[in-house]
Amino acid sequence: MLRRELPLQASAGRVIRLAEGRIAPGPDGDLLQPMQPWTTAMQPICYWNDEPVALSLEAAAGEGWLDGRGWLAALPESRFALLSTVLQVGAWLRDHRFCGRCGAPAERLGAEFAMHCHGCGHRNYPRISPCIITLVTHGDALLLARSPRFPPRRYSTLAGFIEPGESAEEAVRREVFEEVGLQVGRIRYFRSQAWPFPHSLMLGFFAEAASRRIRIDGVEIADAAWYSPRRLPSLPPLYSISRALIETHLGEVAAR
Numbered sequence: 001m002l003r004r005e006l007p008l009q010a011s012a013g014r015v016i017r018l019a020e021g022r023i024a025p026g027p028d029g030d031l032l033q034p035m036q037p038w039t040t041a042m043q044p045i046c047y048w049n050d051e052p053v054a055l056s057l058e059a060a061a062g063e064g065w066l067d068g069r070g071w072l073a074a075l076p077e078s079r080f081a082l083l084s085t086v087l088q089v090g091a092w093l094r095d096h097r098f099c100g101r102c103g104a105p106a107e108r109l110g111a112e113f114a115m116h117c118h119g120c121g122h123r124n125y126p127r128i129s130p131c132i133i134t135l136v137t138h139g140d141a142l143l144l145a146r147s148p149r150f151p152p153r154r155y156s157t158l159a160g161f162i163e164p165g166e167s168a169e170e171a172v173r174r175e176v177f178e179e180v181g182l183q184v185g186r187i188r189y190f191r192s193q194a195w196p197f198p199h200s201l202m203l204g205f206f207a208e209a210a211s212r213r214i215r216i217d218g219v220e221i222a223d224a225a226w227y228s229p230r231r232l233p234s235l236p237p238l239y240s241i242s243r244a245l246i247e248t249h250l251g252e253v254a255a256r
Helices: 068-074 077-095 168-180 241-255
Strands: 012-019 033-037 043-048 051-057 129-138 141-146 158-161 184-195 200-209 223-227
Touching: 012 077, 043 077, 051 077, 068 077, 077 184, 129 168, 129 241, 141 168, 141 241, 158 168, 168 184, 168 200, 184 241, 200 241
Parallel strands: 012 051, 129 200
Antiparallel strands: 012 033, 043 051, 129 141, 129 158, 141 223, 184 200
C-alpha cells in the first residue's frame, strides 16, 4: 500500500490538500485528489499503490474538510499510515519555517524530510515524540481512566510522554504511579502506533498492578476505576492503540 520513498523525480501524481489540520476529501470521498501536475510548493510524501503522492499545504480549510480524527473514523485501517504521515509532515512544515537556533528562514530540502538553515547550518527533521500507553491489569480486571479532555463517559488506558534520559519501561512505572498512585510489577510490550496529534509515537504496554488501591492525581486524570471484562464503560475508538490493548486483554481473558 504505502511505500516510504520520496517520489523526487515525479512532476505529477496524486495530491492531498491540508489546511489547519483538516484534509479536503477527494471526488470519491477518499484522502487523495485525482492525478494532476505538481507545483514546486508541494511536498513529495510517498508512493501509495505505486502512485506518487504529494502534500499541498493551503491557507484555509474549505467546507466539508475533515480533521484527522474524523478521517480516522471514516477510513479503513489500511489508510492510517498515509493519514498519519501527511498530518505529521504537514505539522512539521507549518511549525519549522524558521531556524530554531538563529531565527533565519529555513529552506525545505528536496532529497529528504529536512529543513535547512543557510545562516547557521542547522538542519531539522519532522518531530516525533515517544509516548507510553499502558493498560494496567490486576487479574482479569482493567484499570481505565478519564482525562478531563475526553468526551463524556469515555474511559481509556493511561498514557504519557517519555522524559529525557528515561527508558520506555521507566516511563510506564512513573506515569502509572503519578497518575493513579499504583506500583506495577511485570511489564509486557505490546506494539507501537504513530499518533499524529500532532507528532506522537505511542509505545503500547501491559502492566500488572501490585494492588488495586487507586489515588488519582486530579489533574491529568479526572477519574479512574477498576472494571470487570463483563461490565465496561464507553471505550476509545477502534482505530486507537488504547482500544487494541483493551480488546487484546479481553480476548486473553475469554481464552482462559
